Amino acid sequence: MYRGRIERDFALWVSKGLLSAPSAEAMLAEYDARESSFSVGRVLLTLAAVLLSAAVLLLVAANWETIPRIARVAGIGALIWIFYLSAALCLSRALNGIGAALLVMGTLTFGGAIALVGQMYHLSGDTVDAMLVWLAGACVATIVFRSGALAVVSGFLSWAVFGVLVMENKSTFEGNGVIYLVPLLCIIVIALVRYTGASRARHLAYLLMLGWLGWLYLEISEPLLAAVFFVVGFACFLAASLPVSPLHRLAREAGAAPSFYSFLLTIIGLAALHVELDGVGPNVAVSAVTLAVSLAGIGIAGRMNGAVRYLGYAVFAGETLYLASETLGSILGTSGFFLISGIVVALIAWIVIRLEKRLSAKPAVEGV
Amino acid sequence: MLTSRKPLIRPLFAAILVALLQTAVLGYMIESRASILRNGTDVVLKTIPVDPRDLLRGDYVILAYDISTIAPDKVIGGFPKEATDARMSVRLEKQPDGFWTVSEASFSPLPAKAGSVVARTQPIFYYPTPDAPQLAVRVDYGIERYYVPEGEGLVLEEARNASALSVTASVDDTGRMQIRLIAVDGKPLYEEPLY
Incomplete structure (x- = not known):
């Protein structure tokens, strides 16, 4: 992904003499040292944590x-205490990978x-309630440890709550109302993501919002x-x-996600309108709007945002x-529709190309 | 973008806080059940057969009781006019044969009365059918699942389907129920300790 691309570009720039080889190496070393950069070891460690917790639980579940x-x-x-206390020990000695894995296990x-406990004491309670209690516990742990790994766990748990609601047919309008909490869960997860800096977990929240709207x-x-x-x-x-x-500015801090997911919602709305509307007039209108929106997406955000493009x-x-x-x-x-669309798009293309030329010429003039 | 951020409090305090909170949640779950068994009134309930194909889900036995079905003529105070998620109050009274049965039920709370206990059902989704005759209402009390060690469920199910299974449950002041004892032909098979 980005790591591979940047390495290729550095090689090109070094060969063209634009960048010195030691600087390129130093930049790559800086990138690799970042916490967010992909580390096979860290991912495997977290997966091992998940497997170990499952093993421990099944051992007890075997009745x-x-x-x-x-x-x-x-x-x-005791297991809960051991996991959290040893996580604290690792975190205070800067063993952040193992610490995060232990937090996930806890x-x-x-x-x-x-x-x-529900099983051993025959508590035939509500699965949704149990999931919400679990999620609440995970959120509190995320906040007090300020842990990105736990923010990811909270993101998955919010999905699990939504999944259980839908699967258990609890997701009715007249039901107990928990289904209306789902947008709130999205906001909570995004807040946790911003607070912990676990930027990749934000996709879980956006997708949950889209799933709920679906x-x-x-x-x-x-x-x-x-x-x-x-x-x-x-509008978003x-x-x-x-x-x-x-x-x-706020949206740019969150990377490509806000633009992309709001664009995706626009497209979902248009797709649903395609299904809902009958007749030539409405169909032509929706189709024209869809083509215009896709071009607007490319034109407005396409340059900076590959996903939208x-x-x-x-x-x-x-x-x-x-x-x-x-x-x-x-x-x-x-x-006839294609003819008109073709002419309009060609016209727009001509305007955009002229605009782009003018825009790219501007900074050079200013820079002199 | 993703850098290690300064934690809110020192990791050791965070660990103690989180572990304490989570243990407290588990403790609360266990204690709220134990308090029902400790302070509740015991009622003996007759079980009824369940569709045999829906018997053992995982490692628990599904129990259904004759008090799980509320006949419409037992309901006082009327039925809701709109579809709603409601709880019912069900008054149980002891019969000459020792089993407790429904004497009356209501969608609003019932007052306490000597010689009877009032149980609260789990929330049920009630959907009125104005044109059709009123049907019996199916309710749950939170005592419909009993987890057993792997492989032991079959005995209970056979007894249940032969109507030989009886369950003694505890009902507390707020109407919550917990299983205290399961008996086959009057002989105790599983007796539940408090903890």
């Missing part, structure tokens, strides 16, 4: 009848402990809701992507293929 129940509970409680053990649309399949998705998504996209927007290309290509197969009224009508 050892020979050991008294209270002793089993004490054993699980938090997973807590979840297993809830399930096991659920909402399945519950109320109305053109109005699809239109709301489109309008709100595009503009707010996150346009440099004049007051939210632009590729989604824009994919939507443009998909919409074109859809129109070619769908015939608007008559084949002649579709052909």
Whole structure:
């Protein structure tokens, strides 16, 4: 990924004499030393932590009848203490990788402990309640340890809550209302991500929000809701992507994600509108808007944001293929639509190329 | 972008705080059950057969009781007019044969009365059907699952389906229930210790 690309570019710049070889090496060394850079060892360590916690929990879950129940509970409680205390020991000696793995083990053990106590004491409680208690425990641990690894665990747990709600058919409007908490969970996870700096976990929160909106649309399949998705998504996209927007700085701190996911919501809204609306007039309108939105995405955010650019290309290509197969009224009508679209897009391209030339010429003039 | 950030408090304090909190949650789960067994009133309940294909899910036995079905004529105070997530209050009274059965039930709280206990059901999703005759209401009390060691579930299920299984449950003042004893043909098979 980025590491590979940057190494290739450095090699090119060194060979062209733009960059000295020692500087390039120093820059790469600095990148590799960053906490976020991918380390096979650290990933394996975390996976080992997950496996070990699972092993420990299953060992207890095997229902050892020979050991008294209270002793089993004490054993699980002791495991939680051992994991967190040894994590603290590692963290205070700057063994951050092992520390994070131990924190993950402690938090997973807590979840297993809830399930096991429920099983040993025949508490036929609600799975959703148990998941929420687990998530709350994970969030508290994330905050007090300020741990990125635990922020990731919290992100996955918020997904698990949503999954259990949907699978257990608890996700009804008249139900106990927990399904409405899901957007709140997204906000909590994003807050944890910003606080701990575990930037990659933010995708879990954005995807959860989109998943919840998808659920909402399945519950109320109305053109109005699809239109709301489109309008709100595009408004968020503009707010996150346009440099004049007051939210632009905040969104840029979060990387490519805010622009991309709001753009994705726009596209989901448009896709739903395709399904909802009938008749030539509405179809032509939605198709034209979809093509315009994909171009707007590429034009506004495409330069800095590869994800939006590729989604824009994919939507443009998909919409074109859809129109070619769908015939608007008559084949002649579709052909006319493409003719007009082609001329409009060519016109836009001409304007954009001129603008880009002017924009790229400007800094050079200023720099002199 | 992702640098090690300064922790909120020293790791040792954080560890103690988190472990203490999580142990407390587990302790609360155990103690809230124990308090029902310690302070509750015991009721003996008759179990009824469950669809045999839905018997053993994992390692627990599903129990259903004759008090799990509330006949419409037992319900006082009327039914909700709109679909809702509701709990019911169910008054249990002892019969001459020693088993406790439903004497009345309501969607609003029932007052305490000598010689009876009031149990609270788990939330049920109630959906009114105004044009159809009122059907019986299926409720749960939180005592429908009993975990057994691997392989021991079958005995209980056979006894349950032969209607030979009885369950003694404790009901506390707020109507929460917990299983105290499971008996086959009146002989205790599993007796639950407090902890």
